[in-house]
Amino acid sequence: MISPRMRFLMGALLAVAGLLAMRSALGGAFIFDDYSLLALPRFFDNPLLPFWHEHVEGGLHYRPLGLLLWWISQRLFGAEPLPHYLLNAALLAVVVLALWRLLTRIGGSERLAFAIALGFAVHPVAIGTSAWLSNRYELLAAIFGLLALGQAWRFRLSRDRSALAASLGLFAVALCAKENTVALISAAFVFWWWPVNHSASWFRKDQWVCLWLVALVALWLLVRHVVLESSGTEVLFAYKSAADLFRDGMTAWITKLPSYASLVPRLGWTTGLMLLLGLAGMVGFMLQSLRSGWSSHRVCALLAGLAMIAVAAIVQWPRTGLVLMNLDFGADAFMDVLAARYYFMAAVGFAIVLVAVLVPPVSDLGKRGAAWLPAVVVLLVCIPFFSVSQHIVRSYRSQTIVQNELANAAVDAIAKLDLPVADCQIHLLGTGNLQFGFYVDPAVKALSADLSRVENCYIQTETAPWYYLVNASEVGRSSQPPFTPARLGDGSIQPIFLGRGALVFVNLPPGAEPDLGPGSFFLEWKDNAFVDIGDAVRAGRRTVEFACFRPPSQCP
Structure with a gap:
């Protein structure tokens, strides 16, 4: 005992x-x-x-x-x-x-x-x-x-x-x-x-x-x-x-x-x-x-x-x-x-x-x-x-520390941007890290001190993340270029709404042109930090090439 x-x-x-x-x-x-x-x-x-x-x-x-x-x-x-x-x-x-x-x-x-x-x-x-x-x-x-x-x-x-x-x-x-x-x-x-005992019947009340x-x-x-x-x-x-x-x-x-x-x-x-x-x-x-x-x-x-x-x-x-x-x-x-x-x-x-x-x-x-x-x-x-x-x-x-360093660097760089309240896109380029790209949008929104600054933005690398987590008012932006729907048979994967947010499933198809409007921002990974290369992209000195990471059945 x-x-x-x-x-x-x-x-x-x-x-x-x-x-x-x-x-x-x-x-x-x-x-x-x-x-x-x-x-x-x-x-x-x-x-x-x-x-x-x-x-x-x-x-x-x-x-x-x-x-x-x-x-x-x-x-x-x-x-x-x-x-x-x-x-x-x-x-x-x-x-x-x-x-x-x-x-x-x-x-x-x-x-x-x-x-x-x-x-x-x-x-x-x-x-x-x-x-x-x-x-x-x-x-x-x-x-x-x-x-x-x-x-x-x-x-x-x-x-x-x-x-x-x-x-x-x-x-x-x-x-x-x-x-x-x-x-x-x-x-x-x-x-x-x-x-309960061996003598009991196999089928009992x-x-x-x-x-x-x-x-x-x-x-x-x-x-x-x-x-x-x-x-x-x-x-x-x-x-x-x-x-x-x-x-x-x-x-x-x-x-x-x-x-x-x-x-x-x-x-x-x-x-x-x-x-x-x-x-x-x-x-x-x-x-x-x-x-x-x-x-x-x-x-x-x-x-x-x-x-x-x-x-x-x-x-x-x-x-x-x-x-x-x-x-x-x-x-x-x-x-x-x-x-x-x-x-x-x-x-x-x-x-x-x-x-x-x-x-x-x-x-x-x-x-x-x-x-x-x-x-x-x-x-x-x-x-x-x-x-x-x-x-x-x-x-x-x-491995988690490597991913978190990228995510924190992205948050620090985005904090310096003058973000619009609508039609906001942020491209984080040149990391060469597919794991980071897979969850980049939720990562920034998880770590940002002020969610209201970034919740209207679509944040991606050269590929779209598995899904975007945006304010529900911005779901309509996902139907416009450069985005295309993530296919599902003859249709597409629909957004999931929860509270004031929405999970949005779209692709950045190869060959698509990035939006160069005032609400788009381009940051590139250099010397362990993200630097603004928006002027180079708009001047044509830096091209942005998108890729679809999903299976062929869901890509354009």
């Missing part, structure tokens, strides 16, 4: 372990979607607006809880990166503590649950997911989903209606964070469907309670359908057919799982040997578990964890079919961080599988006075996890 003081110290250690593994990211900056999620809340005053209005680029996802948290953090921290990173670290700590509590409920062993939660806390999948600030969606879904699963297990054991209500309510909140909450709901379905979970998911799908436009899905399928996305997504997720789980491409000789010895010890425990009795609860937990892993893979197939198939763990540390989220929920499922498999053998070792052996195995596994996590977030931090 663990004393309350020891339990507190163990919880603190879990929280600190995640923070230490993530510490190399704390000096980082914003990147990609971070800028959009910082800028978008500046365009609406009601933080609850996203709950009934589409709000994510392309209208594909319903994630109002995450945007609510971004609205709050933007008001509290502004564009200062460090507190945003500390917030993500705190969210990860809550995830790990919730996982520890759930695993303790399922396995009955706080020490084993602690060891598994510690391995999760320092694994690159958890650290990489937390290091990218935009993944707050994932962390929020995991927090409320794990709390819901804890209540679902309590309901399995007690049939207490308060546990049922708490589980459904927490799942509803988690679904407002991210759609892969469905993976956690699949585990709850197994909890409630699987018989109490299994009807699972329909509450089905109804909850159906209600969420209905709300999502009402709130979101269909254009988000149509944009996604403009790249590939649904069948091709599913095939490519599942193939990529399965084939890349071993490298993300084992970390082999990132291990040196020492850490590789340590991990090999640690995994050998785990395999030994697992083989011993095959000789142990399998209670109905233990089988249930095993099946629930496997269900989570499978559903987590399936529910992400549209994105994995586009993104993950092009990434290989170990090839680029920056991309390792960006792809970690695709395995985050599956890692939670694997933790449940481990507690189901390892409880009897680890408990038996404690009774025989060999409790030190699991501790050695935990260290042999966690040290390589920690080492790889440090490496990938350090590289990620470096």
Whole structure:
């Protein structure tokens, strides 16, 4: 029996372990979607607006809880990166503590649950997911989903209606964070469907309670359908057919799982040997578990964890079919961080599988006075996890700093311009950085001290960003040269309005002539600063050549 003081110290250690593994990211900056999620809340005053209005680029996802948290953090921290990173670290700590509590409920062993939660806390999948600030969606879904699963297990054991209500309510909140909450709901379905003892019937009256979970998911799908436009899905399928996305997504997720789980491409000789010895010890425990009795609860937990892993893979197939198939763990540390989220929920499922498999053998070792052996195995596994996590977030931090230097330089240069109140275009040329160009418009609007100066402007490099975030009054400007609509079949991708802002999807086609009117500004990257070259462009001494970065199906 663990004393309350020891339990507190163990919880603190879990929280600190995640923070230490993530510490190399704390000096980082914003990147990609971070800028959009910082800028978008500046365009609406009601933080609850996203709950009934589409709000994510392309209208594909319903994630109002995450945007609510971004609205709050933007008001509290502004564009200062460090507190945003500390917030993500705190969210990860809550995830790990919730996982520890759930695993303790399922396995009955706080020490084993602690060891598994510690391995999760320092694994690159958890650290990489937390290091990218935009993944707050994932962390929020995991927090409320794990709390819901804890209540679902309590309901399995007690049939207490308060546990049922708490589980459904927490799942509803988690679904407002991210759609892969469905993976956690699949585990709850197994909890409630699987018989409490081996003698129970396979089909029982109490299994009807699972329909509450089905109804909850159906209600969420209905709300999502009402709130979101269909254009988000149509944009996604403009790249590939649904069948091709599913095939490519599942193939990529399965084939890349071993490298993300084992970390082999990132291990040196020492850490590789340590991990090999640690995994050998785990395999030994697992083989011993095959000789142990399998209670109905233990089988249930095993099946629930496997269900989570499978559903987590399936529910992400549209994105994995586009993104993950092009990434290989170990090839680029920056991309390792960006792809970690695709395995985050599956890692939670694997933790449940481990507690189901390892409880009897680890408990038996404690009774025989060999409790030190699991501790050695935990260290042999966690040290390589920690080492790889440090490496990938350090590289990620470096990449974010490069992007942020460009964004801050752009903000400084634009602050010196006499911007018009309408028909404003700003061209940031010569960076040669496609990542910067991808989110340049939201980046400037996230970092500018006075949003009112730039919110009417279209800001771009030689390519249009993924989308512009402008005052809704300026949407009409996107239909005039040099812009052309981002195509969608026979039509075009329509703007998404939120508050006083709008997300606008257009292209800068090759061969188009830039607008040379008084509202257009041309800045070029020279000697680590943006300098005004407007006179040279208007005199014809400097040409501006546009390019379309989108797939051919969406370009002119």
